[in-house]
Amino acid sequence: MLESVDVGAQRLESYRASSGDAALDGLRALAAPLRGARVLHVNATPYGGGVAELLRSEVPLLNDLGLVADWKLIADHQTFFATTKAIHNGLQGSEKGLTEAQWTEYLQTVEETAHALKDDYDLVVIHDPQPLALPSLHGRGGARWVWRCHIDTSQPNPDVWARLRPFLEAYDAAVFTLGGFVPPAFPVRQVEIIPPAIDPESPKNIDLGSHLAERVLRWIGIDLDRPLVCQVSRFDPWKDPLGVIAAYRLLKAEVPDLQLALVGSMALDDPEGWDVYHRIQDAARSDPEIHVFTNVTGVGNIEVNAFQRLADVIIQKSIREGFGLVVSESLWKGTPVVAGRAGGIPLQLSDGAGGFLVDSVEECAARALELLRNPDEAELLGRRGRSAVRDRFLLPRLLADELRLYTLMLERPAADVIHSAAAGLGGEERDPVCGLLVDPSKALGATVGGQTFAFCSSTCRDVFLADPDRYLRASSAPRVG
Numbered sequence: 070m071l072e073s074v075d076v077g078a079q080r081l082e083s084y085r086a087s088s089g090d091a092a093l094d095g096l097r098a099l100a101a102p103l104r105g106a107r108v109l110h111v112n113a114t115p116y117g118g119g120v121a122e123l124l125r126s127e128v129p130l131l132n133d134l135g136l137v138a139d140w141k142l143i144a145d146h147q148t149f150f151a152t153t154k155a156i157h158n159g160l161q162g163s164e165k166g167l168t169e170a171q172w173t174e175y176l177q178t179v180e181e182t183a184h185a186l187k188d189d190y191d192l193v194v195i196h197d198p199q200p201l202a203l204p205s206l207h208g209r210g211g212a213r214w215v216w217r218c219h220i221d222t223s224q225p226n227p228d229v230w231a232r233l234r235p236f237l238e239a240y241d242a243a244v245f246t247l248g249g250f251v252p253p254a255f256p257v258r259q260v261e262i263i264p265p266a267i268d269p270e271s272p273k274n275i276d277l278g279s280h281l282a283e284r285v286l287r288w289i290g291i292d293l294d295r296p297l298v299c300q301v302s303r304f305d306p307w308k309d310p311l312g313v314i315a316a317y318r319l320l321k322a323e324v325p326d327l328q329l330a331l332v333g334s335m336a337l338d339d340p341e342g343w344d345v346y347h348r349i350q351d352a353a354r355s356d357p358e359i360h361v362f363t364n365v366t367g368v369g370n371i372e373v374n375a376f377q378r379l380a381d382v383i384i385q386k387s388i389r390e391g392f393g394l395v396v397s398e399s400l401w402k403g404t405p406v407v408a409g410r411a412g413g414i415p416l417q418l419s420d421g422a423g424g425f426l427v428d429s430v431e432e433c434a435a436r437a438l439e440l441l442r443n444p445d446e447a448e449l450l451g452r453r454g455r456s457a458v459r460d461r462f463l464l465p466r467l468l469a470d471e472l473r474l475y476t477l478m479l480e481r482p483a484a485d486v487i488h489s490a491a492a493g494l495g496g497e498e499r500d501p502v503c504g505l506l507v508d509p510s511k512a513l514g515a516t517v518g519g520q521t522f523a524f525c526s527s528t529c530r531d532v533f534l535a536d537p538d539r540y541l542r543a544s545s546a547p548r549v550g
């Protein structure tokens with residue numbers, strides 16, 4: 070109960086080459102007033118999935134920046150995780166609610182965790198719904214509490230939402246990945262929009278070199294003389310792995326020597342993973358060119374890196390998505406992506422960079438075929454995708470946004486904040502859809518209800534104009550003019 074995760078040490082200095090001087094200097098300036106601040110992050114799993122990925126990178130860097138950051142895990146038993154996956158699905162809009170027994174068990178486990186939380190912190194960041202009730206059941210103490218929601222909660226299941234909503238009243242602030250994810254009648258006043266980012270220095274994202282990457286994939290049975298499409302995802306129905314197999318079958322009729330790799334991790338807090346894995350195996354049994362890999366058989370960061378680098382096309386056929394880190398991970402390696410129009414994916418493929426958004430199996434197959442047949446187009450899209458990730462979705466930008474929030478929460482105003490386009494800093498104009506800092510010289514504007522809003526891209530502006538009210542639920546939505 071409440072296990073600590075030891076992430077070792079990391080140095081911000083290692084990010085200078087990938088992220089640039091301005092971003093690092095901006096981070097140091099932001100962190101200076103926070104020196105010594107005790108910050109705890111709580112989530113449900115140390116591996117498998119985007120949240121673990123982010124914390125694994127962020128926590129050691131916060132320590133290097135002079136904060137005192139810890140990472141702890143709530144509970145570790147499968148009945149609790151079956152309940153919290155039902156809560157996760159409910160928050161993402163699944164029709165299935167919770168039973169009374171599930172709810173009672175949820176509260177009991179969080180209460181036990183609350184008793185086990187003895188250390189004092191200045192700030193506690195609770196990730197996703199699993200530990201959400203912690204501040205109410207523990208008591209707020211002297212800490213400020215932030216709920217960091219990584220999933221799409223824009224249209225939650227009413228039963229699940231009615232149970233969780235009162236527990237949110239104990240929070241000082243909430244952070245969402247996209248402006249459009251804030252649920253209706255959200256009870257937390259301070260709402261920030263902060264999209265995640267990838268770690269360019271992690272083994273998953275470093276430059277492997279093609280020779281090493283090829284050796285890694287050959288060793289697990291991939292024929293690199295033949296075309297390869299791949300999806301890297303938790304085995305989760307929202308990621309639509311069976312839709313990927315259906316698209317592959319359509320593609321295979323046109324490209325007979327095509328191979329498909331489905332690479333999936335089993336997260337501690339996702340008991341649905343094995344069911345989905347078995348469904349995939351059933352669907353794939355008749356075709357030896359469909360390869361199914363998991364972290365359980367040792368397909369880890371280096372293999373994921375090699376797949377994202379060497380696949381001709383990466384597919385991410387999500388139906389519902391939080392951010393979808395795998396999209397930026399693939400683009401960072403210059404590989405084009407064909408992906409479902411869900412959650413944070415359009416943001417990563419905005420303005421035509423990086424690949425194509427699709428809404429069906431047929432469209433997915435058609436777009437992947439287009440890229441397989443036009444390697445020059447694929448290469449150009451991949452190159453533009455990498456450049457967009459460099460500008461917007463690398464770890465220092467995320468850290469800057471988070472430090473800015475901590476400063477606000479802990480009322481330790483930054484002395485002289487260095488303005489840097491690469492680091493999100495307090496007071497600047499932000500895009501109400503993606504929360505990113507907007508460069509006033511390049512911003513696109515739109516006026517709604519007499520107020521003018523600034524956007525980083527036409528994708529964000531179009532999304533906003535399709536349903537402005539949804540983006541204005543965040544009370545702190547940035548306005549200009």
Ligand code: UDP
Nearest residue numbers: 118119122301302303332333334393394395
């Ligand atoms: N991942 C992995 N191995 C796998 C499948 C996924 O390491 O077999 C990682 C993937 O590289 C990414 C994270 O898990 O870093 C998934 O994050 P994402 O935001 O795409 O989705 P989530 O699982 O959080 O819904």
